[in-house]
Amino acid sequence: MNAGTSALALHYLRVRRAGRDVLDVPHIEVDVGETLAVLGPNGAGKSTLLLAAALLLPADGEVTIFGEMARRGVHVRLRRQTATVFQDAALLDMTVRQNVEIALAMHGVGGPERRTRAEEWLGRLGVAHLARQRGHAVSGGEAQRVSLARAFAVRPRLLFLDEPFAGVDHATRATLTGELRALLAAEGTAALFATHDHSEALLLAPRVVLLDAGRPLQVGPATDVLARPESDRAARFLGFSVLGPASCTLLGLRPVDGVTRAAIAPEAARLDAGGVLATVRRVEAGAGAGRLLVELASGDSIAIARPVETLRDASLAAGREVRVAVDEARVVWLAR
Amino acid sequence: MNAGTSALALHYLRVRRAGRDVLDVPHIEVDVGETLAVLGPNGAGKSTLLLAAALLLPADGEVTIFGEMARRGVHVRLRRQTATVFQDAALLDMTVRQNVEIALAMHGVGGPERRTRAEEWLGRLGVAHLARQRGHAVSGGEAQRVSLARAFAVRPRLLFLDEPFAGVDHATRATLTGELRALLAAEGTAALFATHDHSEALLLAPRVVLLDAGRPLQVGPATDVLARPESDRAARFLGFSVLGPASCTLLGLRPVDGVTRAAIAPEAARLDAGGVLATVRRVEAGAGAGRLLVELASGDSIAIARPVETLRDASLAAGREVRVAVDEARVVWLAR
Amino acid sequence: MDLLLDALREAVRLLRTGDGDVYSITLRTALITSVSTFVAALVGLPLGLGIALGRFPGQRALLAMANAGTGLPPVVAGLLVAVLLWRSGPLGALGLIYTPWAMVIAQALIATPLVVSFAAAGVMALPPALHLQIRAMGAGSAQYLWLVAREARLALLVAVMAGFGGVVSEVGAAMMVGGNLAGETRVLTTAAVLEVNRGNFGTALALGLILLLFVIGVSAVLTTAQARVRRR
Amino acid sequence: MDLLLDALREAVRLLRTGDGDVYSITLRTALITSVSTFVAALVGLPLGLGIALGRFPGQRALLAMANAGTGLPPVVAGLLVAVLLWRSGPLGALGLIYTPWAMVIAQALIATPLVVSFAAAGVMALPPALHLQIRAMGAGSAQYLWLVAREARLALLVAVMAGFGGVVSEVGAAMMVGGNLAGETRVLTTAAVLEVNRGNFGTALALGLILLLFVIGVSAVLTTAQARVRRR
Amino acid sequence: GGDTAPGAGPAATTTAAATTPTPTPTAPKPARPEVILATTTSTQDSGLLDVLVPAFQKATGYQVKVIAVGSGAAMQMGERGDADVLLVHSPAAEEKFVADGFGVERTLVMHNDFVVIGPAADPAGLKGSKTVAEVMKKIADKKATFVSRGDNSGTDVLEKNLWKGTNLTAPKGQSWYLETGQGMGATLTVAREKQAYTVTDRATFLAFTGKSDLPILLEGDPALLNVYHVIVPNPARLPKTNTEGGRAFKAFLVSADAQRMIGDFGKGKYGSPLFFADAGKPEPVAR
Numbered sequence A, B: 001m002n003a004g005t006s007a008l009a010l011h012y013l014r015v016r017r018a019g020r021d022v023l024d025v026p027h028i029e030v031d032v033g034e035t036l037a038v039l040g041p042n043g044a045g046k047s048t049l050l051l052a053a054a055l056l057l058p059a060d061g062e063v064t065i066f067g068e069m070a071r072r073g074v075h076v077r078l079r080r081q082t083a084t085v086f087q088d089a090a091l092l093d094m095t096v097r098q099n100v101e102i103a104l105a106m107h108g109v110g111g112p113e114r115r116t117r118a119e120e121w122l123g124r125l126g127v128a129h130l131a132r133q134r135g136h137a138v139s140g141g142e143a144q145r146v147s148l149a150r151a152f153a154v155r156p157r158l159l160f161l162d163e164p165f166a167g168v169d170h171a172t173r174a175t176l177t178g179e180l181r182a183l184l185a186a187e188g189t190a191a192l193f194a195t196h197d198h199s200e201a202l203l204l205a206p207r208v209v210l211l212d213a214g215r216p217l218q219v220g221p222a223t224d225v226l227a228r229p230e231s232d233r234a235a236r237f238l239g240f241s242v243l244g245p246a247s248c249t250l251l252g253l254r255p256v257d258g259v260t261r262a263a264i265a266p267e268a269a270r271l272d273a274g275g276v277l278a279t280v281r282r283v284e285a286g287a288g289a290g291r292l293l294v295e296l297a298s299g300d301s302i303a304i305a306r307p308v309e310t311l312r313d314a315s316l317a318a319g320r321e322v323r324v325a326v327d328e329a330r331v332v333w334l335a336r
Numbered sequence C, D: 001m002d003l004l005l006d007a008l009r010e011a012v013r014l015l016r017t018g019d020g021d022v023y024s025i026t027l028r029t030a031l032i033t034s035v036s037t038f039v040a041a042l043v044g045l046p047l048g049l050g051i052a053l054g055r056f057p058g059q060r061a062l063l064a065m066a067n068a069g070t071g072l073p074p075v076v077a078g079l080l081v082a083v084l085l086w087r088s089g090p091l092g093a094l095g096l097i098y099t100p101w102a103m104v105i106a107q108a109l110i111a112t113p114l115v116v117s118f119a120a121a122g123v124m125a126l127p128p129a130l131h132l133q134i135r136a137m138g139a140g141s142a143q144y145l146w147l148v149a150r151e152a153r154l155a156l157l158v159a160v161m162a163g164f165g166g167v168v169s170e171v172g173a174a175m176m177v178g179g180n181l182a183g184e185t186r187v188l189t190t191a192a193v194l195e196v197n198r199g200n201f202g203t204a205l206a207l208g209l210i211l212l213l214f215v216i217g218v219s220a221v222l223t224t225a226q227a228r229v230r231r232r
Numbered sequence E: 001g002g003d004t005a006p007g008a009g010p011a012a013t014t015t016a017a018a019t020t021p022t023p024t025p026t027a028p029k030p031a032r033p034e035v036i037l038a039t040t041t042s043t044q045d046s047g048l049l050d051v052l053v054p055a056f057q058k059a060t061g062y063q064v065k066v067i068a069v070g071s072g073a074a075m076q077m078g079e080r081g082d083a084d085v086l087l088v089h090s091p092a093a094e095e096k097f098v099a100d101g102f103g104v105e106r107t108l109v110m111h112n113d114f115v116v117i118g119p120a121a122d123p124a125g126l127k128g129s130k131t132v133a134e135v136m137k138k139i140a141d142k143k144a145t146f147v148s149r150g151d152n153s154g155t156d157v158l159e160k161n162l163w164k165g166t167n168l169t170a171p172k173g174q175s176w177y178l179e180t181g182q183g184m185g186a187t188l189t190v191a192r193e194k195q196a197y198t199v200t201d202r203a204t205f206l207a208f209t210g211k212s213d214l215p216i217l218l219e220g221d222p223a224l225l226n227v228y229h230v231i232v233p234n235p236a237r238l239p240k241t242n243t244e245g246g247r248a249f250k251a252f253l254v255s256a257d258a259q260r261m262i263g264d265f266g267k268g269k270y271g272s273p274l275f276f277a278d279a280g281k282p283e284p285v286a287r
């Protein structure tokens, strides 16, 4: 590990909570200026990972921030190089502007500049009009935005972002992701970024780590990991349908090298008059996309991407028979 | 208003908070078995609307639930026909299962059935393994799921859902939206559903109301409202780019009936070698989609949908020159 | 300083030999203070909850009274109860003066405002969202109160301990309405005062130490509960 | 019952005429209890915060001591301080016994555990996420303590009021170390006890009422702060 | 004059100071002005000290700190050197105090007397009895409720002696024998409420007149004499004490002025004095 290029290095990081190992990470590293996205199902340990890395949760193992290993006495100094946006943005019981100013004060920013910088960032996050409102009297998304303003305003070298856009409305979210990306690049800020949104991960992070049950499941370039899961669990979490040998045969998919399980992205499946017969189970939606869940004769289910506008069509009602085809080129074969 | 068909009717509902009118709704009605989605930017008043409708926040005006007007003394009885999932799921300081059971107890469900029903619903929401964990010791998304289990378990006739899937991972979210839709249909449950996700609104709600600054901006069928905003504000909130006359001319768009402002969905714009010259401002992402924000010579910006995988391409770096075209058939002309 | 050592030795001696009725006095102290604390909790906890949660006229006045009542001098409380219970008083016929019951009444009068004030403060400190959650589940008034109390249980325990601490240490009311009658209404505090008056400061301190032992035992319940919550 | 009316009338008379030095006694009461409460707050608030927040050996023992100390009988506290301050005691040379300073010391000893215990309980009741938020902002120890204290300010006010209530109403320590000297260490409670001993129950009650008036005035600060928070 | 009513409230201090004729101050400001007087509750509760102390302070410039406790506690303070002068009424204990070398210059100041009071109905039939021995025997025989202070005060010691005088076993522990462990005032209140017999000093009893409905059933027996002495702690044994101040107060108590004030105290309010000045008289023998 090179002190000059590593913003954050975690070694054999373990957290026990309520008697369970909720985090067990052999090694994760974030380079200076790099953004690493953390994806994983609910309860995977994303928040735990961020808190432990931000030195906010006692953990076994080593946390190294810009080359300096965290140990008693240096925590505050190390934390001042970072800023954290929590999943549940909790503002202090003071005005919104003071909430930002207080963080600036801790980073040694002088009085007059505190105020201008606080107002600047509240403005950039579209909550300048709330500056004099009390921190407890804002809406969920507003609190999230103030929390982002607070984190950005201190100009940290390393950012911990825990689903920071979860409660933010879509128009603002798009703007914010765009600004965040520009900002991180301009300031050379590193970030560890927990999210459930693949598009955000793809935009912001060159690399992602998939976390599951506290352990890294897959690490790599964002486009690779999201498009090519390496295990059943990863595939299912990423929204792929996992098919066994019977289904593969049914769909005419020829496995490579004796591997028999196929992961199929919803976009790789389509309704096709020439396809295999299947029964509609239900329609699903989320994250801007629609999916039709159908069951094959083999018993496996397969999700098919559908335009959201068609989701309420009566032709897709549960129990209907449809014909399904899969784009063989886009099938991901699972070794495990 | 017909008592037999109306699940929820709000009349001249007003809420003041910290000296501001944060909600001012002349009339909103949800039919028995119907789902109405509430969309709106952060701070629009969605949560306030739900809380006031659920009789949890003092408000001026009338709230009628299944034909019975809320007034002193009947609140508890009316509330027992409803269930609410809050934006910030707060569990009580008892085990997860007890959190569900206690709600069932309030709805008069007997001891042994309480337990089976609680376990059934925790299972359906994928958090059965947490049944014995304390309510304060679960992750954000887990708490959200328990909160959903608690709401569904009581089999309400009217559901208030405040961004219930915001912290839920995508795979689960897809499953849950699908199940929720089936459930609402099967049980004839009505719902008032605040969300930021258009796909969820389109899947679950035949009708949506756009809320802005506490006031309904536009109400109608989900596909209409989301595809055809009627005002600048609605258009911008829904992710449309709003262009003035100069830009329209530049792009060769001919306004209908002297109206001069065009709202353009990101999907209606594309990069096109034969298009108009524009400068890349930045890339954005969110809700599963990517967008390229470019600036026209006229000064207006326009967002163009892009596949998420391409968002980090160097060719889209800020400052680059691109050529843009708009699909005239998909332009929405704004009267105001 | 020697006095402190003497007192310690004397405390051990008293506890070993049971001299000076120290066991029966301690038992009586335990009984009387438990009953007064219990009564105060029974009255004070619902009142404190009600004041913190309800919206009714006079609520603020009640809170103000309870807050002020935490400074009610025991001797004044004792005098008030004595005036009622004396033979010449309106309740004189009950013959309660100089009985443990009189002490219970006076001490409950002292402890109740303490319980009310601290219970109300504790309940007001709960997160506002909690109340909405509980109401949203369809809680009736009783269920609502019960669940809020359950969430505030540590604060309510603190409130009850405040009441207990107030009565176990007070002497003015116990003297005034109990009369410090040997074998009947003599408790550890009044016995200690007696020893002070007798000039037996060592014995007085010894009795104080025994009282503290008792209080430590009782308050360990609170400390343990707090430690458990803190560990999470 | 007549006694109560008499007492009321007497209280009014005392306040109108200023007889019996009632104003100077009230002023002295205010001064002594404020200083003791201030000292107790100065010592107790940081201790309470530290116990609630820190992780150090002996923390639980300290909490247990503070919790138990809320039941420390004033007369025992008074005796302890007296033993130190008597001429024959180790600090006798300071000549503090039977001065207001002695009362301040004894009362601070009584109030400090109250402040510590209630401050700790109040801080422990803060939402756990708050601590993370503050630390995440890069707070040093002092900034952390300050911000936590700021968030818990109402609970800390309650704790200080508990200390104040404890000393303003107590009489054992004030008598023991102050000596109830007219014009020097006589405060409202000790004056009331003197009147009780003299059989002037009406005057005693009147003094008690005046004390209550004073306490109501002081505790109004708390009630007002609570009402403001509640309105949100 | 010295007719300030006992129990006139804290006002006594100021009014008394204003109206007491003061001897011309001759002494210069004392080197150690603070004098701690340990005394019994009866001198304080009756209001006598509210008259004497200001006069002394005015005359001499000393500051007296009156610590009113039981005689037992007062002598404890004396033994430790925490008092500069004692005014007490527990002769046997006083003699032991002096004999043990803790006190010097024990001087007679005043006396009043104890009385036996009880319910008007007089269930034990004390009325008409001539001696206190007779009275105590009747109470014991009838097992009539009797309230004792039980606090080692002068009064308490005397009362305990009265039982011994009748050759009865000590009544402690008998169900009819209540020990309050409190001062005289509180004990009078208990006796009133319990409609019980008790022994009280006349000063406190008179101060409580109107608040106690128990009549005097026996008085005048020489055995009921209540004698107050002033004692100065032994400076050789207790060097830290303010002997000078203690002696000054002693001298004041036996001065003609103070003796007159003592003799006049309470006359106006109760028609009879509460104390009888005794300075210079021989030690009373009957006890």
Ligand SMILES: Nc1ncnc2c1ncn2[C@@H]1O[C@H](COP(=O)(O)OP(=O)(O)OP(=O)(O)O)[C@@H](O)[C@H]1O
Pocket (backbone or CB within 6 Å): A017, A018, A022, A040, A041, A042, A043, A044, A045, A046, A047, A048, A049, A087, B133, B136, B137, B138, B139, B140, B141, B142, B167, B169
């Ligand atoms: N305070 C706590 N005490 C004990 N266990 C906890 C606590 N908080 C979380 N957990 C458990 O730790 C595990 C990891 O939680 P964590 O909050 O890190 O998950 P997450 O990946 O952030 O999930 P989400 O997507 O829901 O935010 C979960 O199984 C959860 O139940």
Ligand SMILES: Nc1ncnc2c1ncn2[C@@H]1O[C@H](COP(=O)(O)OP(=O)(O)OP(=O)(O)O)[C@@H](O)[C@H]1O
Pocket (backbone or CB within 6 Å): A133, A136, A137, A138, A139, A140, A141, A142, A167, A169, B017, B018, B022, B040, B041, B042, B043, B044, B045, B046, B047, B048, B049, B087
């Ligand atoms: N407790 C409060 N006191 C005063 N004002 C409040 C309070 N809570 C919210 N507000 C204000 O009320 C308005 C509406 O808030 P509300 O929570 O209803 O918004 P929302 O539409 O749910 O937003 P979001 O998408 O962020 O959840 C906002 O402007 C907010 O600042």
Ligand SMILES: [Mg+2]
Pocket (backbone or CB within 6 Å): A046, A047, A048, A087, A162, B139, B140, B141
């Ligand atoms: Mg999380």
Ligand SMILES: [Mg+2]
Pocket (backbone or CB within 6 Å): A139, A140, A141, B046, B047, B048, B087, B162
């Ligand atoms: Mg909201």
